[in-house]
Amino acid sequence: MAAAKPTPTDSLSFCLAQLTEAAGEGLGGGKDPAASETPLGRALLALRTRHVKATGGIERFRARGGLRPLLALLRRAAATGPAPLQAGAGSAPSPEEGAVVGPAPAPVPSAAASSPPARLRKTLDLALSILANCCTEGACRAEVRRLGGIFALVTILQCVKTDSIQNRTARALGNLAMEPESCGDIHSAGAVPLLVESLSACQDSQCRQSVVRALRNLADSPQHRLALAQKGAVRPLAELLAAAPDPALTLALVRALQELSRGCSRACAEQLSLGGGLGPLVGLAAHPKRAVREAAILTLANLCAQGLVRPALGNAGGVEVLLGELRRRRGPGGTGPAPQQPLVRAVCLLCREAINRARLREAGGLELLMALLRDPRASPWHPRVVAALVGFLYDAGALSRLQALGLVPLLAAQLCGEAGEEEEEGREAASWDFPEERTPERAEAGSFRSLRSWLISEGYAAGPGDISPDWSPEHCPTPEPPEPCSLAPGTPVPQPPRPLRTPERGAAASEEPWGREGPALLLLSRFSQAPDPSSALVTGPALCGLLAYVTGAPGPPSPRALRILARLTCNPACLEAFVLSYGAALLRAWLVLGVAPDDWPVPRARPPRRSQHRELGEMLLQNLTVQAESPFGVGALTHLLLSGSPEDRVACALTLPFICRKPSLWRRLLLDQGGLRLLLGALTRPAPHPLFHFFAADSLACLQALLSPTVAAVTPVLSPTTPEDPGPSSRCLYEPLLGPSPSPAPDLHFLLDSGLRLPAQRAASAEASPFFRALLAGSFVEAQMDLVPLRGLSPGAARPVLHHLHGCRGCGATLQPVPPVGQPLLGSEAEEALEAASRFLLPSLEEELEDAVGRIHLGPQSDPESVGEVFRLGRPRLTIHCARWTLGPGQCPRKRALALVGLVETAGQEAGALVEALLAVVMGAE
Template structure:
């Protein structure tokens, strides 16, 4: 088979030489125009089909200097037309680039009716030259050189002068490829290409040309400034109109990709044009497109549009709420996507909550459940502030609030008060609710809509007069009115401060007296719940109260006054009294605010804020509110019912709470003493604890009750152990131990260790009946000079010998007592106590017990020693332990820790402990003069 004969155009050097010559002569500049055009056409065709498309061909063409003559050729062609349109000052370069594959289908010549068609040969030459340049501009180095050689302005001129679809197509394709470089993108904007591309959108009917123009506009939207410039120059509306015309699938994909870029950080102009162009309904329809790329791009466009309040109602009417909600539910499902892909949809759904019409659609489509799921998801914690702020939109939707409360919103809101702030960006002014559009020019006379709104606000009592509301006010930005200090659960007259803008989470407050902060939306919703006739089921629970108290005590600055009003409102509501009792709420208020101990702060303490005096005052005020409710006829009946007819848990909680909220002796005596509340509380100490702070509450409650029973006790003095301040007495046994004992001992006691201890028979025999029978009776020991004492160590025998010889308080009893921190069970102190009982020495037993109490329950001892002392099982020591635990002036932490040790030491045998605590509380331990307990 014969090989094709080579032609001159097979050589790149030949083609470049011909291109250079043609660029120098100009189009149509030679003597034989037809010959020149035909020769140039063959050269350009060879460059495009052979050299440029070959592997590495674009780079070789650039390296051999092909771009300069090619641009010169286009520049001469552009010079034949009018000067290009210059863009206004709004087009500025940017620093962000878009990406594209750089390819677009070519199209044959199709004369446009908008302008006279150029000659066929000239049109073909331009087609080929523009095609070569567009292909070269897919290479980064070529794009940079084209910009350096000033190749952008000729392209814009050609776009303006030659209205043929094929040339418009290839010019737009070249500009789109050049726009992939940020510097070139800015130059294209400055050269005024955008209005020309927009004109091509409306003038052309060719799908390929439209795709190239749409792609060029998409690549030109590489930064917020450029996106805004495109919107302001009318680039969005023709795209929306093309989309509404139901184009072919390729053009549809190009349109949604362009609209996605233009709608990023959606500007007001973009949203207005897209809506005016009729693009909302087609976008909602395309959300179910079979092609994934179209479907996902469309959903993101709808999400971006939600940033503009003016378009959200229309978007909801078109079905956008259901589309976005269902897509977010799908992405959060078991086979869903990553949190990053959910973020724009979460933002969009939250923004849709700002208009009443969209809130109704969202509620009916299961949006409340979705938002609650987001609040429960720890992986979505960065979105929690945004979600809570969105739920504020349902503030006056009674049905939605009831549903949210049933779904568990209140504890989640309480947990949000002290959570970490999310990284969500602040919303612009144009994202505000469109239920009440902003007045753009406050200086002009008030519009009728504003006057009507203001009249309604005044008539409903939300404003005192016309001066309270400015035209810049909107209901979304004004918190609901609250009474500062409610005194009853029934709603009373409310006062409204001058309306102010509620900032988004993290923004500084607009008024110094009412800080907003990131906790503002959560507090606003909690305040709304607290204004219900009976908010106890939601707010007077341990999680809700813990959240509120953690915020009040842990806020870095002064807490929001709304949190204090919520607590005040709850404690002043009679309907909440039983809930405060059942949930240990009153005990929690006292522990956290008055005593400074929270559940996280027990048993190990942690750093606390420095505003302790303010917290104490708040706690005492709230407890006083509860006291007013408890001592009212309704409160007395409620507490009596709880104590007598409540569940076992309720009865214990009522008995524990009564000392905190009852100050009338007739009331607490009847409930705690006559009706057995105190014994219920003591019996509950050995059962499983119903609250993390139960032992702290119980110790504090018993101490408070003791103070009520003995109001004259001085709480400033710590409990003193017996004989702690008595001076030591002289020792009567030491003279027997020297080398010349006086008097001479007539008896020695032999210990198991072989140690012999001197003694006086007469003194020992008169010390106790045991030794009288042993030493002066008919036993053999009465005739022995060396009497054995079995089962007694030297340390344990030491206080016994001292006692036999008349020593009382000489300090010998302290000898066998180990220091604090060492166990008493099995110690020599226990051995000495057992010996004192065996030898019938009750005074020695008492002295040894006092010695143990002095060492382990004195200044050197601590709460951990109380259980050790109790384990000895001595009644007097048990009483000392109870008195140490409940004594006035004792540290609340030590008191509670000691009670924990006592309960652990008592085990299943709780009778002695209960009796000892009961005796201390009743005052029977102090001389037995306490009131009787008849139950």
Template structure:
């Protein structure tokens, strides 16, 4: 079959030549469009269908300079239209100013009054189609902008109202708008009102899609989105969405609304609502096409940024749609966490209106928010979620549900958590329960007025002036019920605001309270603390740790609300047993008074230097508990816990009593007469019920010792004689050396072969053992060289000194290793064993005193206490107990010493219990403490 005969239009050069000639830029000068249209039409058709669509065709067309004559042709064709419509206000300039005018004196004839417009429109159709295709490439978009091609397109959009031309012009503008610079020029040229006019006047689906796409691409920045909304671009899109059945147009409209609603402005929300777009958007959230469904849901989420539209959005079913989508994305097969962010923000914003909170609660939103708050991967959203939950502050049913779901420990964990990266919401995102009023005075935003009326009716405030008009659960705090029984917590410096917001005003005071990142969490915790019995939620280990960590770890003065919460809890009789069971009182004393937090134990960590303020607060809180404990109700509660509680409760009660009981009759009866002290001591070697149990126990025993003997001062252990500082003269040295003063008549032979001189008569009187050995009927009585088995030279040295009458000469210090080295297996243990074997009790006491002096003296530390106790000597055990419970001992060292004692005691708790009991009881009246029947 013969090949098709080539035509002139197969040549790009021929087509460009026709285009250039028609544009009036060729060698032939200006051409009459009517006489040159037939070859021009074929050239334009070939360019559109063949040359531009070929691989690399757009680049070749641009490189050959085709864009300049194409734009010139479009100018001429637009200028030749005989009946341009009247320009609307704000529209683009007329065609006269946009391009070359028609040749002078060329009035249209009767025959050309109808046909030229048809030919011109065909030229425009083809030329605009070519230009729109070329503008799909970035280099062509830049070239068109450089050649000033935007203004002619706007002129065509204004003058030629044919659907096909409007379609292609909008398509070209939409492609050009993909460049930020071109987008700015299109806005400046006044194209937006013309596109909106086409949107309302056009009936063709393709044309509408092109116009909608152009508007979407023109919404490329916050400034342009705001400009589009202010020019009324959103309402016709919403109306069209509500009316069109066309699936392709619906998809284009949803995508455009998504772009226009980013950073949703007030104008955008108003127009979308007035245009009836909320209902269709909610319906489209279940669209089978994923792209439509995704764009719809994100648009709904964007709309939640405007408070004025949220109630209507809830009425349309938006709350349930957004909750369900967020629940799906958080499921095991859901999307990545980043895709959840706009939905989390939307759901949290929906909590600002009462009607939406009710819908959210009924749809399972509380469980979803709690899941977010407990998810470590959603840490950046936690402050926003807590602020959202603050909207349920006065919803008793919701608060009960949140408490059952474990909100309180999560809130206390938020107090010292890292701040999220969430942006601040604008004023327009505030609650729309009561719309903003345009009055000269400041508007009362959110649900303030209803809350203020409720507070006044319930008697929590005396009048409207007690509450700031700027209050909202997300921004500032409401007044709390006055509690005369709760003393003002802490010193003044602890109440100084860190960051100030609109203060709570009272006619009698001008104090201002801070509202920082922790404000919403503290507001909810304060609400929980005001119920009759908050002990189950707030008086627990995690909750108290969170509050105390915030109070002591805040970078500045803590929020006074946190101090009031602690004061309220310690003043509530219903919380007393919970403070005892949870070791709360011991925790308050350790953290605030002694400065030891759970994460400071056993290794210390750096803390802010506010020790005096924290100590004062801790003492005040413990005094509150003391008032409760010494009341008739408290006495009964403590007695019941100690006598009838579970084993764990009984131990906790015995440990807590020295901290909160100051009446001797009460603590003596409970701790001494009813066995509380023995119960605590016995529990030391059992599994610890609290991470700080041994620290608490050491502090409790020390406090009890102080209660029994308040005048005892820190001294060295009484069993250590002070004359060790001045060694006594040595009586054994005269026997040593090459020329002894008195000749020895006896030598002791050690296993090592060393011979030690001695005097038989002096040695025989030292103990019954040596009397029988050296002066009795044994063979050694006749020997001059008596073997002493099982003794090293260092262990034998204090024995020989003691046999010859040395007391306090320093020989007992020789076998004792320095602190830090083990005593078990040392020569000191060997010497002690020898002293017992040779029936030398005086030497045993002297060696024990030497061990205590070296390991439990100024050079020793808490780690030495366990080493000394492991020797198993009752006197040394008493030394260890006195060192541990000494009234001037550092609390941390005391606790570390008790840890060492418990480890050394192992399963044999009897010696440790008796040693500690003897020290605690013997501290009263010089060791003449009361006899206790255990």
């Protein structure tokens, strides 16, 4: 087959020449465009079908300067006058409509006026199609904007109402709007009202799709989206969607609504609701096409930012749709955290209206919100979720369900967690259960007065002056009324320190601080007001969260947190829980002694403990004391200690010294009924609490102070608890035997394994010990020897023995074999000397050596490791010394607990001696 004969339009140069000639540039504008209409039409058709669509064709067209004559041609068409073409798509306009192309601003030539309107319309269609295709490339968009093409397109949109031309003009504007600079120029040129008008007037689906796309691209910023909504662009879209259009237009509409509803404004929500778009959007959430489905769901999520539309959205089924989609995205094979964010925000906003909360609860939303709180990947949203749950504050059924799902420990963990990076919601996102009332004089309507009285009755406000009609419970809650403490009649209620004191109610009460912990504290306070909140709030995680917040807050903590703790400690129903959960011991350790669970056993760098914390801890323990010493408390504690499980009995015995001050009570429970032995026996078993040994050491020290209050009162802080220091050093009676001229002369020498000979007096040695009396004055051969061997004795260990045999007491010889602090005692000369004193039947020397070891290794500045070294010697008196050092009233609580841990670990399973020593020290019977 022969190749097709080339035509002039195959040349880009020819086409550009025709375009330039028609635009009136190459010929000086004097040629009649109607005369060259047929060559121009062929050139435009070739440009659209071949040259522009070819690879790199748009760039070549721009580089050859084709945009300038093309825009000039369109500009001439736009300048034909205000009389627009009114024909529909495919219809021929009447002759009096005027020519489409013609020089501007000169009158339309007669030749053009007599040309067939259909041909002129076709020319304009081709030129607009070429321009729209060129505007898909970034450089062409910039060139069109520089050449002023946007104004020409807006003029054509205004003047020519033919569907095909409106379609191509909207397409070109939509492509230009893909760049922010062009988008702003299109808005400034007034294109939005014309596009909205075209959307309502045209009947062609493709034209509508182009207009919808242009509106979507024009919504590129919050300012432009607001402008579109204010100019009425949303309602026609919603009305078209409600009319069930074809699938292609449906997709374009939901995508445009999704973009226009981002950061949803009030105008957008109102127009979409008035246009009947909520129901269709909810229906499209189940569309088989993924793009339609996701766009509809995200539009519904965006609408939740406006409180005025949320009730209607819930009535249309939006709550179930959003919950289902969020559940799907969080399930197996779902998405990551980022795509879940708008749905989480929407679900949380839906919790602000009672009608939607009921739907959410019935649809399993509480479980979903709890799953979010447990998910560490969702931690940025946790503050938002907790704030949403505040909406269920007075829903008893929902609160019970949330408590059963484990909300309380999660709330406690939120008190000191990292703050989420959620944006602040505007006023328009507030609950629509109490819509703001717009009156010219800002008068207080009856509904506001009813709301204000309810807020005062519920404790959100102290008086009428605290609330204005702009008040919102999400932003400025005021203190709740304090709960009366359940104290015994006539018992004074201890007050917390001034910086931590609960604010007094009254007209002058200051507003309670409401930080990121405010919602969590409000929910915890609501839980604490239950008749028996012990199972939820008096637990280790909940108490740790509250105490971590109270002690770790950068400023004064919220008085609500202090009221929660006071309410719990004053509730008799919580007494048993405080005992079994080691809550009372935790209060004392954390607030009074300044040792938190994460400070044990290695302390962490944290701000110094304030005196207010100590006062608060003492107040809370005093509240527990009031409950424990009441008839109910005595019965509960007695039952726990006598009939509880082994773990419960140990917890009761450990807690009693902290909360019982009546001697008759703690003596009966701890001493007569074996509570103290239970506690001591539990030291050798696995610890039931991370701070158990710390608690136990503190409890034993407190009990010792109760048994011997005078000793505790007179013992200075960090005073030595070792045996009494001896008086002034006595004169040494053995040193004269060691000099060059001994006096008296020795009549005996002891031979050590090292070959060293030590002088001695036979009579003094025999008189000092039954062992040496039998050895030196009895029937043994050594009685006849002048050089008596002493086996297994080093020189350092032998010297205190020889000094003691010759009557030295307190001369310092017993201190010489004791190694300094930091060196092991096992295997030292001190241990060897102790064994020798025992072997040679020298009990007083043993005591003196043990006192020397205690004086050096159990002094005021000794550390717990030294206590362990002394205990390893395994000597009963030294074990007593170790126990006395550990439980000394002036001892540092941390060192005391570390020493007790070391003693227990060293004793292992053979802890009987340690238990008896601790018991003797506590009872003062050592």
